[in-house]
Amino acid sequence: MEETVVKETVKSLPRIGSKAPQFEAVTSHGILRLSDYEGSWVILFSHPADFTPVCTTEFIGFQEIYPQLREMNVELLGLSVDSVSSHIAWVRNIEEKFGVKIEFPIIADLNKDVAQLYGMIMPEESSTETSRAVFVIDDKQIVRAVIYYPLTTGRNMDEILRLVKALQTTDQHGIATPANWREGDKVIVPTPATTEVAEERMKDDSVECIDWYFCKKQL
Known part of the structure; x- marks a missing residue:
């Protein structure tokens, strides 16, 4: 029975080239739907928890590349299973302590609805936190790339920029x-x-x- 459940779960996860699963979610910028981003590329990424050191460095890093991403018609959308209040408090803390204003929304996925939809939880690593997942979704809402990092390893922002630029260059030429x-x-x-x-x-x-x-x- 356990093996069957695992197979069914894996089968339901988004694949490269597949339509990105639609969702409506509460975020630090209000209620948002994935369909709101149609016509723009989206980097949907999850982090384990607010007020943690590695995640803080990542959010600062994502904010630093955000202007470049927007020039490339790319939006950022973060996610964790923390509450909206936690997201707001953390964002305010980052601005106060590090002088960086986080401008992109963060999904408050308390029920893990979006996390389960996108396979962002790795039970063998943590059953209560989302992993460091990255989904690159194009302007037609197709999943173009998927990257997973362990809880202990922060992401490389230069690589994320390079990946998106490579995908867009491939499409254009x-x-x-x-x-x-x-x-x-x-x-x-x-x-x-x-x-x-x-x-x-x-x-x-x-x-x-x-x-x-x-x-x-x-x-």
Whole structure:
């Protein structure tokens, strides 16, 4: 019975390429729905608890990249199982103690409704706190990337920025991005689907080919 339950739970979790599960939730900015963000990209992320040191560093980090994200048409939406009052008090504390004003909303998921919907709770690690999950949702409300971090490890904001930029660049130009890619670096040209196209690719001076399947170009 236990094995069946686990399989059913995993099956229900959002997958890359699937429609992001819709929800309505109480937040530090009032009641919000995921559908309110349609037309914008969204980074939905969870943290274990308010008034904890690692989470505090993360919220400061997310706020620091928030202006850059908004320039990229990306909104931030945090979540934990704390109350709205706790969120408000914590945000005020961060501003008072660290001089950083948190401008994005935080979901108060007391009943764990959204956390369960998105698989943000790892019972083997903690049954009472949400993990450090990150869901990148595009402007069509499709899940494009999912990252999980353990409770002990804070997230890398540069990587989150890089990931979103890579996804948006891929959408815009129909390419892929190599390991450690950053804006301005060469991108990967899609692998040829036929022998004829492979032959043509090797003669194309606009791309840099190591072999027929491995070609880069500058955008």
